[in-house]
Amino acid sequence: xxxxxxxxxxxxxxxxxxxxxxxxxxxxxxxxxxxxxxxxxxxxxxxxxxxxxxxxxxxxxxxxxxxxxxxxxxxxxxxxxxxxxxxxxxxxxxxxxxxxxxxxxxxxxxxxxxxxxxxxxxxxxxxxxxxxxxxxxxxxxxxxxxxxxxxxxxxxxxxxxxxxxxxxxxxxxxxxxxxxxxxxxxxxxxxxxxxxxxxxxxxxxxxxxxxxxxxxxxxxxxxxxxxxxxxxxxxxxxxxxxxxxxxxxxxxxxxxxxxxxxxxxxxxxxxxxxxxxxxxxx
Amino acid sequence: xxxxxxxxxxxxxxxxxxxxxxxxxxxxxxxxxxxxxxxxxxxxxxxxxxxxxxxxxxxxxxxxxxxxxxxxxxxxxxxxxxxxxxxxxxxxxxxxxxxxxxxxxxxxxxxxxxxxxxxxxxxxxxxxxxxxxxxxxxxxxxxxxxxxxxxxxxxxxxxxxxxxxxxxxxxxxxxxxxxxxxxxxxxxxxxxxxxxxxxxxxxxxxxxxxxxxxxxxxxxxxxxxxxxxxxxxxxxxxxxxxxxxxxxxxxxxxxxxxxx
Numbered sequence: 001x002x003x004x005x006x007x008x009x010x011x012x013x014x015x016x017x018x019x020x021x022x023x024x025x026x027x028x029x030x031x032x033x034x035x036x037x038x039x040x041x042x043x044x045x046x047x048x049x050x051x052x053x054x055x056x057x058x059x060x061x062x063x064x065x066x067x068x069x070x071x072x073x074x075x076x077x078x079x080x081x082x083x084x085x086x087x088x089x090x091x092x093x094x095x096x097x098x099x100x101x102x103x104x105x106x107x108x109x110x111x112x113x114x115x116x117x118x119x120x121x122x123x124x125x126x127x128x129x130x131x132x133x134x135x136x137x138x139x140x141x142x143x144x145x146x147x148x149x150x151x152x153x154x155x156x157x158x159x160x161x162x163x164x165x166x167x168x169x170x171x172x173x174x175x176x177x178x179x180x181x182x183x184x185x186x187x188x189x190x191x192x193x194x195x196x197x198x199x200x201x202x203x204x205x206x207x208x209x210x211x212x213x214x215x216x217x218x219x220x221x222x223x224x225x226x227x228x229x230x231x232x233x234x235x236x237x238x239x240x241x242x243x244x245x246x247x248x249x250x251x252x253x254x255x256x257x258x259x260x261x262x263x264x265x266x267x268x269x270x271x272x273x274x275x276x277x278x279x280x281x282x
Numbered sequence: 283x284x285x286x287x288x289x290x291x292x293x294x295x296x297x298x299x300x301x302x303x304x305x306x307x308x309x310x311x312x313x314x315x316x317x318x319x320x321x322x323x324x325x326x327x328x329x330x331x332x333x334x335x336x337x338x339x340x341x342x343x344x345x346x347x348x349x350x351x352x353x354x355x356x357x358x359x360x361x362x363x364x365x366x367x368x369x370x371x372x373x374x375x376x377x378x379x380x381x382x383x384x385x386x387x388x389x390x391x392x393x394x395x396x397x398x399x400x401x402x403x404x405x406x407x408x409x410x411x412x413x414x415x416x417x418x419x420x421x422x423x424x425x426x427x428x429x430x431x432x433x434x435x436x437x438x439x440x441x442x443x444x445x446x447x448x449x450x451x452x453x454x455x456x457x458x459x460x461x462x463x464x465x466x467x468x469x470x471x472x473x474x475x476x477x478x479x480x481x482x483x484x485x486x487x488x489x490x491x492x493x494x495x496x497x498x499x500x501x502x503x504x505x506x507x508x509x510x511x512x513x514x515x516x517x518x519x520x521x522x523x524x525x526x527x528x529x530x531x532x533x534x535x536x537x538x539x540x541x542x
Binding site for chain 2: 175176178179181182183184189193194197200273275276
């Protein structure tokens with residue numbers, strides 16, 4: 001499949017400018033997207049070749065073909081789906097709770113100087129606690145099952161969202177708020193019609209970094225004794241000496257994380273069409 | 283219509299921005315405020331708009347004292363200040379949320395037409411030039427039909443051609459509802475082109491230095507003798523206002539001169 005794409009797409013890249021001049025600007029972008037896919041495929045091919053020549057220890061560094069075989073075997077037995085769904089479920093629930101709490105508390109802290117001065121120092125110091133440090137405590141408090149895992153992920157998501165929202169509210173352009181004042185908007189109307197749209201771009205960026213941290217924390221969560229999930233595949237692979245399974249789980253994390261981020265970007269894109277950003281003109 | 287009574291503003295750091303401003307502006311009159319930087323022109327507009335509160339004195343619009351933004355008072359800022367997340371039509375109709383959709387649409391379309399941007403309603407502000415954005419800001423202020431419209435150097439960032447066409451658009455809109463207009467400008471020609479009366483202000487603290495009336499026929503002929511004469515009078519007053527305190531005529535001198 002991958003090989004097919006690499007062959008057909010550069011072909012359109014070459015014929016595109018010749019057939020229609022208006023597509024000149026589209027083609028390089030598509031070609032670049034293909035090049036972005038090409039890099040990991042090239043690295044995989046190189047790895048495969050090095051392994052085939054026995055230049056590396058195949059037992060510790062299984063080639064992509066071996067990883068693929070292991071993962072398709074897991075998939076065929078329906079196990080991969082279970083692990084992926086378990087991990088996704090934890091990330092989503094943890095993300096939802098963390099993002100909601102981060103947004104609400106961030107909004108209050110951003111809107112009220114007093115609240116910010118009271119809670120911000122505490123939150124900032126909690127933020128610098130490494131994720132793993134929470135694990136023993138959460139297990140003691142919330143047990144070994146889902147609750148403690150979701151709590152850990154929620155903590156991870158909370159901080160970037162809190163910081164992003166509080167910072168965005170503080171930096172809302174005073175001049176735009178004045179437009180709201182001139183038209184005598186009530187406080188709720190000012191929040192809805194000026195403040196919320198103004199913080200939207202920063203909020204979405206904070207959600208994206210929160211989601212990234214959610215994936216980071218789900219591994220820590222699944223290290224603390226899970227019987228399913230991609231993190232479990234990592235631990236299991238280490239204990240059973242299956243590097244192909246570990247690498248397969250790592251790749252699965254990379255793919256899942258990228259897909260989730262992409263979905264988030266896609267879903268929020270219509271909210272930001274008005275933006276006049278560098279990205280658009282580049 | 284609009285009355286400023288002994289209006290003074292001293293900032294928290296002790297800077298006296300305005301001192302005892304007494305001005306009366308009639309209904310439908312266009313008043314221009316000119317003066318060197320730091321003479322409190324913008325502060326004065328912000329007080330009338332109710333965005334700041336006066337330290338002393340008061341602002342009265344149709345008998346009502348203004349202490350916070352009021353529906354009878356509209357303002358166009360130095361920058362367009364459009365909300366980037368709203369389409370042009372929603373920016374123009376921003377202050378009309380309380381009206382039925384049909385009436386809002388009608389007023390917005392009409393205002394867009396008057397500022398020469400009919401058909402631009404569905405665009406984003408980022409797609410417009412600076413002059414077009416400022417026209418949208420003017421339309422936004424007009425659709426709310428204020429009795430008093432304040433303009434804070436709204437044309438200062440634009441080139442001479444754009445500025446001249448914006449003057450026309452402004453006068454077209456003004457003729458429809460004839461609001462009282464108070465505009466701040468640093469451009470004497472602009473003041474004489476638009477205003478019925480020009481107040482020259484003097485800085486530190488800001489106060490009224492001289493008033494020049496400019497009751498010329500509209501549309502104004504910039505090459506006419508009357509236009510030229512009014513412009514020169516404003517410029518002379520401005521020159522004198524910027525000189526050190528001493529040459530300023532005392533009340534006694536003025537009275538002595540008047541008796542001749």
